[in-house]
Amino acid sequence: MATLTQTQTRTHSHHHHHDNTYLTSKNKNDAGVRITRLGLYSNLGMAVAKGVGGYAFNSQSMIADAWHSLTDLASDILTLATVSWSLKPPTAKFPTGFGKVESLGSLGVSSMLLFGGCFMCLNSCEVLYAHWFLDAHAAAEAALHAHGHSHGHGHGHGEVTPSLHAAWLAAGTVLLKEYLYQATMKVAKERKSSVLASNAIHHRIDSLTGIVTLFAILGANLMQNAAWLDPVGGLLISLMVIKGGWGNTVSALYELADKGIDDEIKSSVSRAAKKSLATLSEGSEVELREIQGVKSGQNYLVDLELAVPSAWTVEDVREVEENVREAVGGSVRGVRRVKVRFIPKTETTNLFDEFISGDVSPPPEEHDHDHEHEHEHEHSNGHGHGKKIQ
Structure with missing residues (x-):
């Protein structure tokens, strides 16, 4: 169990760095490969469903969760795109190989994750500010501005409450992610694979963010004057996304700066x-x-x-x-x-x-003088006489 806990700690902060053997393998009959591919397709379906559902049902927390699924998916697609490139043999132009291509891609995805999380965080904060600090009329305008649209879900006092239909979508994603966690962990234990265990725990983290979304939507609908719960859910999820994005960005920068192996x-x-x-x-x-x-x-x-x-x-x-x-x-x-x-x-x-210390290498003028002297010597030898060229 200790190993799995350590894996969990590593996974969320270095998601794109974990070994994607099963994702890139061509052996489609392998149980590990099948469950990993299924996870990839599920992330794709859920990112689209949550994004469309969050927009249609007016839910801040679901839009934040959609962004989370999308960045997970982008990370997996990046791995598929760069893995064959990063494993190419070195060339004269790239003597240490092409591994840094993947590091650059990782930096791109993690930056997207980080800035996307910050954007969702600001959006949720704007709605909360509107709810708590502005009058009812201004609150309605600010909430509509933050969402970019209105579907008539206001309750007569300017609050934009997410539709209850969003709760079904959130519950569905929680059940699917929990199934993927159990199925992936089963194969991981059979194989004693830390890679699959790492993927399984990521499904569990996604399942937990889905539960936050579900409670935020249900609370906003079932409790009186609780429309603020949905942007609070969005804020919590966006903070999780920011945390993951920050960890990934730092890792990618360390890698590009040639930090030593762990x-x-x-x-x-x-x-x-x-x-x-x-x-x-x-x-x-x-x-x-x-x-x-x-x-x-x-x-x-x-x-x-x-x-x-x-x-x-x-x-x-x-x-x-x-x-x-x-x-x-x-x-x-x-x-x-x-x-x-x-x-x-x-x-x-x-x-x-x-490593040669900075004070050992000759200064530029001295180096140029030595080079000139060598050139003169070669020239004199080449002409068969000792006359120096001034």
């Missing part, structure tokens, strides 16, 4: 590397000193530092490097490149020592 991946790489060294006859003499790396879309680009005896030859370290690279690449999902740096055991360095 501890979970580092420990997986460490286990795979040590297991590989244990299979080698001289592996006990090798010490894994440092693991660094960056995430590029679904790809991990990993750097390892291994300490070996000073007497070892290039052939000795080559065998270790090949074994470690193969083991890490084969065991840790998403690792697309493993660079290994070898140092003598007597030295105490780390991977950051490879």
Whole structure:
């Protein structure tokens, strides 16, 4: 249960980052693939139904929920669109591969989620302000302005109450999402798949936002003078959307800024590397000193530092490097490149020592002077005499 809770915490803030193996797989007979595709089609149907229903039935909270479904759907479509591109092999022009294409797309979707949530939040706040602070006539005008239309659901004192028909739509989406949660979690437990468990929990979160919508609509209709409950529901959902959008935006920006890989991946790489060294006859003499790396879309680009005896030859370290690279690449999902740096055991360095400090590189004038000097030297050699060109 602890694992699922951790997955839940990660999923909503990094929804577009989770591994979409089942969504992109071509094996349509697989139970995991079927339930994931069903989730995608359901998100599409519900985004349209909630959007049209929210507009037709005058419900702020349902429009906010529709936006939530739409951004989930956009995230899934983005994954389908970018996954094959992000897994392309590197080229001379893009030596680290195309993973950042996915990071850029993620930034686009998460920004849409964030700004959409802010827009819905402001809209709900405008209706609430109109209800609580303006007189009845002004309240009616502001509410109509915020909704952009009126369907005659006012109750004679300027309040725009959502139609009770919206409650049926909200209840339907809650039941469908709860079914998807149960069905996906069943397959996740059978497969022991954290990916499917992550998708299942996202369905449960959607189901909870649907319950907020349902209560807001029922409360606005069944309680006297409670039309304000619907924009309050919209406000709550928009805050959830903003929270998810903010988390996703920060993640995408971190990825584009080459933030280091997380501890979970580092420990997986460490286990795979040590297991590989244990299979080698001289592996006990090798010490894994440092693991660094960056995430590029679904790809991990990993750097390892291994300490070996000073007497070892290039052939000795080559065998270790090949074994470690193969083991890490084969065991840790998403690792697309493993660079290994070898140092003598007597030295105490780390991977950051490879960086050249700013004061070591020569200033531009000095560099230009050296280049000119080299050019003169080549010219004089090329003409077979020592005369310098001034």
